[in-house]
Amino acid sequence: KNExxxxxxxLTAQEGEFITINCSYSVGISALxxxxxxxxxxxxxxFMLSSGKKKHGRLIATIxxxxxxxxxxxxASHPRDSAVYICAAVQGGADGLTFGKGTHLIIQP
Amino acid sequence: xxxxxxxxxxxVTQMGNDKSIKCEQNLGHDTMYWYKQDSKKFLKIMFxxxxxxxxxxxxxxxxxxxxxxxxxxxxxxxNSLELGDSAVYFCASSxxxxxxxQFFGPGTRLTVL
Numbered sequence: 087k088n089e090x091x092x093x094x095x096x097l098t099a100q101e102g103e104f105i106t107i108n109c110s111y112s113v114g115i116s117a118l119x120x121x122x123x124x125x126x127x128x129x130x131x132x133f134m135l136s137s138g139k140k141k142h143g144r145l146i147a148t149i150x151x152x153x154x155x156x157x158x159x160x161x162a163s164h165p166r167d168s169a170v171y172i173c174a175a176v177q178g179g180a181d182g183l184t185f186g187k188g189t190h191l192i193i194q195p
Numbered sequence: 196x197x198x199x200x201x202x203x204x205x206x207v208t209q210m211g212n213d214k215s216i217k218c219e220q221n222l223g224h225d226t227m228y229w230y231k232q233d234s235k236k237f238l239k240i241m242f243x244x245x246x247x248x249x250x251x252x253x254x255x256x257x258x259x260x261x262x263x264x265x266x267x268x269x270x271x272x273x274n275s276l277e278l279g280d281s282a283v284y285f286c287a288s289s290x291x292x293x294x295x296x297q298f299f300g301p302g303t304r305l306t307v308l
Contacts, residue, residue: 116293119297128299129285130299134294172238182293183240
């Protein structure tokens, strides 16, 4: 079974700071999802990537398949970015999806 | 228009009861999922259906039975509810299997007393 580790577990930063959240996994995967869970509980998919890098607005996600590692970056962070960020590794087929435990991010004004 | 909807949003019930949570998606997606988020906020996949066929069935008790009457609906029926079933249950859908972006429902908070 895939072990998915996220770091840090908790992160508090000031508005405007560059944020990096890391995700590593133990077994080769087909793809990796990054999700955002708002304080109200709703979950939004941010990225699904299987190689390289993707960018959407101030969010950037990268993945290194050989090193079994992915990062989520937030540039010019804002208090509205405060949320829990969760990575999930896709093993494919019936093996399903393994989630990290999430990174709780707080951006202070 | 809500893309993925779940009902009810909150469900409070006694131990031993049987309950159902309904999920519907209007995105035309082929795949639907049920996830459980425990009290520590840890998410775990429970089931996945593709075109009404079960493709992922993680280790969940037999008391949980998903039912997909058509590809737009995936309901979750739970028999003989236990205290440990208290959690938030999320439904989601994607165009194909796990290699596509997923769209989540708002969640159903189940409390078993």
